[in-house]
Amino acid sequence: MDPVSTSPTASAAPIAFLKGHGTENDFVIIPDPDNVIDLPAHAVAALCDRRAGIGGDGLLHVVRSAAHPEARDLAGEAEWFMDYRNADGSVAEMCGNGVRVFARYLRRAGLAEPGDLAVATRGGVKKVHLAKGTGADDGDITVDMGRAALPGGEVTVTVDGRATTARNVNMGNPHAVTFVEDLALAGTLFAAPAVTPATAYPDGVNVEFVVDRGPRHVAMRVHERGSGETRSCGTGACAVAVAAARRDGVDPAATGEPVTYTVDLPGGRLVVTERPDGGIEMTGPAVIVAEGHLEPTWQATAFG
């Protein structure tokens, strides 16, 4: 399962990849334990291209923390670093569905055992729980996503001239969560919704549209920074659960009781629990779909 290649500029050896998804939020996975593959933004965009590449909402570069300058300091806490990229090649702090798929890959490759697995991300170290028996394909995976930050301040999302207020929630990456009457009001989501004030999100934002489905049960659509509309977003589901809880007047820190929301997305279901200590746990599937090697001619063009 280890990559065959080193840098494509140094060698024509084909790069090993896998394809995976979590609730249909799909990723190209590039195993590169020693961080020898240079992945410029244009190569990531080419890999994630759904027509001319493998296709994905993002890319999971699997690197040992000790081998990556952005994660070296975390190597004592987490052996592996999820170097996450969006489909346009931009870098993001965290990916909730991605970290489950990342853990599934490590388990499948024999690089992680059942139990708790620490994964370094740009959003800090996340603890992933691989239940006993978790193997190549089976079993949902739970991630301790850390705490949500709620910066406050008025935020507005505008689609097709219709403005709704939103809550600013940071899950390591930025989110604007707005409750609507009908998910169709999100429109086509071919373009990013307008979010104001721009100063609330200096690095861009993921936008979630949410409707109620029942008690502590919501459904959402999302427009992701750097990827467009996706069929699921794990950090987005966590942001939505926290926003829904506060809207419903529920705060586990105050009650001392955890609260769980079921979040339905176009690509599946995630279950999100906020604990009294503020920690957020997300549970959902993680699937490896395929593996192979890049075709050398395509690789040379994509990385050139």
Ligand SMILES: N[C@@H](CCC[C@H](N)C(=O)O)C(=O)O
């Ligand atoms: N789909 C991811 C989030 C990926 C990063 C996001 N697009 C950003 O730029 O912050 C998830 O499952 O959390």
